Amino acid sequence: MNWRSARLRILLLVMVGTIINYIARNSLGVLAPQLQHDLHITTQQYSYIVGAFQIAYTVMQPIGGMLIDRIGLTAGFALFAVAWSLANMAHGLARGWLSLAAFRGALGLAEAAAIPAGMKTIGEWFPDRERSVATGWFNAGTSLGAVIAPVLAALVAKQWGWQAAFAVTGAMGLVFAWAWYRFYRSPQNASYVGAQELAEIREGQRPVPATASTIGAIVATKRFWAIAVPRFLAEPAWQTFSFWIPLYLARERHMDLTSIALFAWVPFLAADAGGVLGGYLAPWLQRRRGLSLEGSRIAGITLGAVLMIAPGCVGLVAGPLAAITLLAIGGFAHQVISVLINTLSADVFPKGDIAKANGLVGMAGWTGGLLFSLAIGQLADRTGYAPLFACLGLFDLVGAVWLIAMRRHLILEKA
Incomplete structure (x- = not known):
């Protein structure tokens, strides 16, 4: 990739x-430990708050993808960014778990379009050989945001209260919405892309058979289920890391808000590395091991699944630093898997369907994450977190086996 390029x-x-x-x-x-104290929220009620976001996000992903495909990336992504900003700022108005769950559900509806929009952007702008690398950097934004959030939210909350933390983190999206609407254009409509780069993008994208673009037609394809099932099994790990690690560190590792802010970002920093390196891993495997374009993605997913054994063993270590280390390996491994599954959705579906297809794959993943979060809410106080983390180590191995079985005929096929 030319590092001065428009893409x-x-x-x-x-x-x-x-x-x-x-x-x-x-x-x-x-902010969950402070919210539980100030708003008198139980662990079970907190799981319902998380669940409200996950249900809304799960349902909205294919709808958001469909809207993005229909009205276009420029206006569509900007509108969703405005909506998630306002919904997040409204969290500061919560007076109990029910109102917080309502605002959280609104946030889920608005944020659901982000990943489908990002994958459609990459599908439009990048040749096949660069797509996994681009997805790796794009996906690094998910974990980098998760690195920044604990520090930023905790510092603002300690200085001005948790209401201000939601206001600050929400308002940032309004600035992005303006920038996106002002600057984003598809390659063929962008004045800032030269003829040579436009030709490079077009020539580097292999034709993908165009199927009927309805949601039902996408769901009926075997290639959709090959990707959707591993995503269903992988997403519980990321949902657990995003929503439950601070409570886990507070409850079982006895860390206060300051300590959580100092250490809770570590698994997400490792996830950044996993996302970026996972993107480079696929083309390396293609060049050095003779794998096909799709086979290189599947091999990387399998490697990530093996590494997910580490967070499954978090209940076996005594110290909090050892636990955070294992969770960091899990963050790294999960983002390798996530990047390559997302890349597959851009590889195997035509550009006009990428946002919808990725939204449907994401819907499958978030269904898995929702079910697992509800299980944590029901079981964590009784069983502790160790058996639940152990499940995460198994899920991705099953997903990798499924993916290999469904797409094995393409692993060694030359690109």
């Missing part, structure tokens, strides 16, 4: 949007 600037722009999106959603986790 690099587009990648940086969409990455900033993803960072801001994840700062907004991850602020709740670090």
